Amino acid sequence: MFNPTRDQARRFFFDAWQKYRERQPLSDLEAIALDLMQQHPEYHTIFDNPERYAERDYLPDAGETNPFLHLGLHLAIREQLPIDQPRGIAAHYRRLLEKTGSAHDAEHLIMDCLAEMIWQAQRQRTQPDPAIYLDCLEKC
Known part of the structure; x- marks a missing residue:
């Protein structure tokens, strides 16, 4: 990595x-x-x-807003979607794309969840937990 x-x-x-x-x-x-x-x-x-x-x-x-962090999160999402990693993110993206009508807006919703997972990991001093990410996406 x-x-x-x-x-x-x-x-x-x-x-x-x-x-x-x-x-x-x-x-x-x-x-x-x-x-x-x-x-x-x-x-x-x-x-x-x-x-x-x-x-x-x-x-x-x-x-x-940190523009480098913002774009870096977008980039991470763009790398996750084609390989569906964590498993299920591609389905969430498709659902959010349909809901928002915009790939960019769908990525922004996903980005909030990705940032939440990272923040939780930093706060708890643990590895990022994909369950937190996917649970958050369920609520979008």
């Missing part, structure tokens, strides 16, 4: 954006990331200015 540092994860997004701007070829994962970045125009200024935003902290207590 790849476990990048904060700097490596941010650099991945900055590099994909730069390649896009310079019309360079993208890896498959970079292409997925670019699609997500294009769906979030509110973040384009950030990706255009890595020297300004690479080290910036985003404080949820101040009502800030």
Whole structure:
């Protein structure tokens, strides 16, 4: 399993954006990331200015959304869906897609559950529990 540092994860997004701007070829994962970045125009200024935003902290207590975390969660979901891992997530996605009528909105609902699972694991100092993730998705 790849476990990048904060700097490596941010650099991945900055590099994909730069390649896009310079019309360079993208890896498959970079292409997925670019699609997500294009769906979030509110973040384009950030990706255009890595020297300004690479080290910036985003404080949820101040009502800030971390764009790198947000896109990283989208990316994780996009990797989980084709392999249905955890088992059942693809069915939940299809149900949420039908409910919302939007792939992006369905991913946002899933993202809330993924974030909840991660938060619970951090709080309890345990491995992420897919049952928490899937239980949350049942309630969406």
